[in-house]
Amino acid sequence: GNSVTQMEGPVTLSEEAFLTINCTYTATGYPSLFWYVQYPGEGLQLLLKATKADDKGSNKGFEATYRKETTSFHLEKGSVQVSDSAVYFCALKDFGNEKLTFGTGTRLTIIP
């Protein structure tokens, strides 16, 4: 079956530091890949997505590249801000399957 493995947290960084949150996946088909973000007290919001190999999703300074050869979709940001403090979820969805499979989430805290 499908599965998503995320870098364990929590992750604490100083403002303006470089961020990487690792995500690897196992899928039976050819999935679409997503990063969702959950701010305190809120539901999940789609941050970025990629639907085929070598696609790069980007939003709000975050980027992730769909790497089929390494089955990875690592999230990166060059300079984090305090407002980026949240929980980040990597997820995948196979074509024709209704279910989004989520990783366990990585809690990110940015210190001023």
Next chain:
Amino acid sequence: NAGVTQTPKFRVLKTGQSMTLLCAQDMNHEYMYWYRQDPGMGLRLIHYSVGEGTTAKGEVPDGYNVSRLKKQNFLLGLESAAPSQTSVYFCASSQTRLGGDYGYTFGSGTRLTVV
């Protein structure tokens, strides 16, 4: 504001009590989902619906029932609550069968505690 609205936001139940969580969306989405979020386990799909009048089991359906009598509403019921059902519950909706490619819209969650 358009989106997914969940009620209630918080609830405390005693073991054996029943309750219904309501999810309403005003985006005319076909697909709706109920997830539960537990520490260290991410989000797990409980039940989902591909249209009005339809429901299907997800990954962890036991102890829950659902109904989709109207397109805009998706109800999650707990007939006899157990402490293991203490969790944060999220409802989501999407536009098409490939809605995941465009992202799901999530509600803000219901925090349920069963004592």
